[in-house]
Amino acid sequence: MTIRIVLADDERMVRTALRAILTAEPGLEVVGEAATGAEAVSVVRELAPDVVLMDVRMPEIDGIRATEQILATLPDPPRIVVVTTFENDAYVYEALRAGASGFLLKRADADALVQAVRLVAHSDCLLFPAAVRALATEYGRAKTAPPAWVARLTGRESEVLRLMAAGLTNAEIAGRMGVGPATVKTHVAAVLAKTATRDRTQAVIAAYEAGFMKDV
Amino acid sequence: MTIRIVLADDERMVRTALRAILTAEPGLEVVGEAATGAEAVSVVRELAPDVVLMDVRMPEIDGIRATEQILATLPDPPRIVVVTTFENDAYVYEALRAGASGFLLKRADADALVQAVRLVAHSDCLLFPAAVRALATEYGRAKTAPPAWVARLTGRESEVLRLMAAGLTNAEIAGRMGVGPATVKTHVAAVLAKTATRDRTQAVIAAYEAGFMKDV
DNA sequence: TCCTCCCTCCCCCGTGCGGCGGAGGCGGAT
DNA sequence: ATCCGCCTCCGCCGCACGGGGGAGGGAGGA
Numbered sequence: 001m002t003i004r005i006v007l008a009d010d011e012r013m014v015r016t017a018l019r020a021i022l023t024a025e026p027g028l029e030v031v032g033e034a035a036t037g038a039e040a041v042s043v044v045r046e047l048a049p050d051v052v053l054m055d056v057r058m059p060e061i062d063g064i065r066a067t068e069q070i071l072a073t074l075p076d077p078p079r080i081v082v083v084t085t086f087e088n089d090a091y092v093y094e095a096l097r098a099g100a101s102g103f104l105l106k107r108a109d110a111d112a113l114v115q116a117v118r119l120v121a122h123s124d125c126l127l128f129p130a131a132v133r134a135l136a137t138e139y140g141r142a143k144t145a146p147p148a149w150v151a152r153l154t155g156r157e158s159e160v161l162r163l164m165a166a167g168l169t170n171a172e173i174a175g176r177m178g179v180g181p182a183t184v185k186t187h188v189a190a191v192l193a194k195t196a197t198r199d200r201t202q203a204v205i206a207a208y209e210a211g212f213m214k215d216v
Numbered sequence: 217m218t219i220r221i222v223l224a225d226d227e228r229m230v231r232t233a234l235r236a237i238l239t240a241e242p243g244l245e246v247v248g249e250a251a252t253g254a255e256a257v258s259v260v261r262e263l264a265p266d267v268v269l270m271d272v273r274m275p276e277i278d279g280i281r282a283t284e285q286i287l288a289t290l291p292d293p294p295r296i297v298v299v300t301t302f303e304n305d306a307y308v309y310e311a312l313r314a315g316a317s318g319f320l321l322k323r324a325d326a327d328a329l330v331q332a333v334r335l336v337a338h339s340d341c342l343l344f345p346a347a348v349r350a351l352a353t354e355y356g357r358a359k360t361a362p363p364a365w366v367a368r369l370t371g372r373e374s375e376v377l378r379l380m381a382a383g384l385t386n387a388e389i390a391g392r393m394g395v396g397p398a399t400v401k402t403h404v405a406a407v408l409a410k411t412a413t414r415d416r417t418q419a420v421i422a423a424y425e426a427g428f429m430k431d432v
Numbered sequence: 433t434c435c436t437c438c439c440t441c442c443c444c445c446g447t448g449c450g451g452c453g454g455a456g457g458c459g460g461a462t
Numbered sequence: 463a464t465c466c467g468c469c470t471c472c473g474c475c476g477c478a479c480g481g482g483g484g485a486g487g488g489a490g491g492a
Binding site for chain 1: 448449450451
């Protein structure tokens with residue numbers, strides 16, 4: 001009942017290091033390696049391992065496509081763990097959405113690595129099931145960096161934009177903020193200028209796209 | 217360097233079972249138990265464990281609030297793993313957002329439980345860090361069911377709403393759709409009626425809130 | 433067949449909106 | 463003491479917008 005592992009990483013040193021760590025563990029066995037995404041797909045297809053440690057950034061086919069292809073073409077696919085250097089690697093979310101079971105930082109220590117592999121292999125337990133994939137799916141669309149204009153808005157202007165995005169008219173905003181309608185118009189004009197939009201509707205769209213309305 | 221664990225669950229049997237599994241493992245030690253959320257907070261504050269296994273559904277204070285309080289009040293808080301029966305428990309997402317490090321299904325086998333605890337205790341590796349919390353945060357807002365009006369929109373009306381939400385004026389929409397401006401106005405009026413909004417801005421807001429713009 | 437729904441387009445009318453230019457006060461930076 | 467950014471407000475103007483009607487044609491079901 002040993003766990004059979006395939007390593008996919010374009011750097012030989014990484015593969016060697018991972019192999020050294022994993023083969024030292026009883027119950028774990030590295031059965032194959034791949035240096036590209038395409039290679040990973042074919043190797044996995046041949047060897048049918050239990051777990052694949054997959055680098056995201058690889059030549060030819062990246063880890064995401066490889067993950068997709070493996071999961072799509074194999075009847076009983078292995079658990080795929082995405083390995084990455086950066087915690088906030090955008091590819092990670094793509095990979096999770098593609099069906100990877102989890103991700104692992106390259107700076108993780110040997111102990112954590114081994115336990116992660118064991119955990120994933122048995123799985124059906126920790127975070128991984130449908131939940132994470134759903135999370136990742138939803139997350140993907142929200143992960144755009146906030147545009148520069150957000151910071152340029154003055155206090156009053158953000159306030160006005162927020163109320164615009166709540167569907168209020170200028171008069172209502174004026175009432176809500178305790179100022180005259182003319183003042184609101186001034187702020188609105190400033191918002192339109194800074195967001196590079198031509199009317200309140202576009203401004204509201206920009207606010208939503210920018211994640212400006214996160215705290216609804 | 218043993219991992220000190222606190223169990224929080226209102227059912228004695230569950231606590232007993234977990235304790236039996238965990239104490240059998242070398243390197244793990246159950247140092248305390250709690251039957252309510254409030255009790256969990258005070259017990260954790262006293263014992264400063266490394267890991268807390270927290271049931272979500274508990275009397276008085278539920279697991280989410282308890283998690284919040286623990287993380288808010290303690291300087292060096294423990295890792296909190298939420299334990300639940302149902303895979304799709306809505307509370308799980310709340311808990312993750314509150315700062316829990318992961319979640320665990322009650323039907324997980326002993327082996328997985330032990331490995332999960334070990335993993336979380338050392339952490340900094342698998343899925344848990346900022347990523348999951350961000351995912352959970354985003355997930356929460358996207359998980360609202362689409363309102364009824366979405367289905368009531370006719371083909372042309374949805375098209376118009378989509379273009380409204382792209383920031384186009386009626387004239388532009390007319391050009392884009394190859395119809396007269398008057399027609400667009402009719403459709404817009406229909407959209408406003410069906411979405412129960414009074415102007416295009418509110419309609420666009422409704423579209424965004426309804427997840428109508430998911431496929432941007 | 434008739435009726436209903438959808439799409440298409442027309443008129444008029446009031447108004448909220450946004451562009452333009454100007455003004456005063458208040459605070460911080462230089 | 464000067465300048466600049468922010469907030470506050472004023473007028474005027476043109477226009478896109480939205481409400482209220484009405485009207486015709488095509489598709490599909492009762």
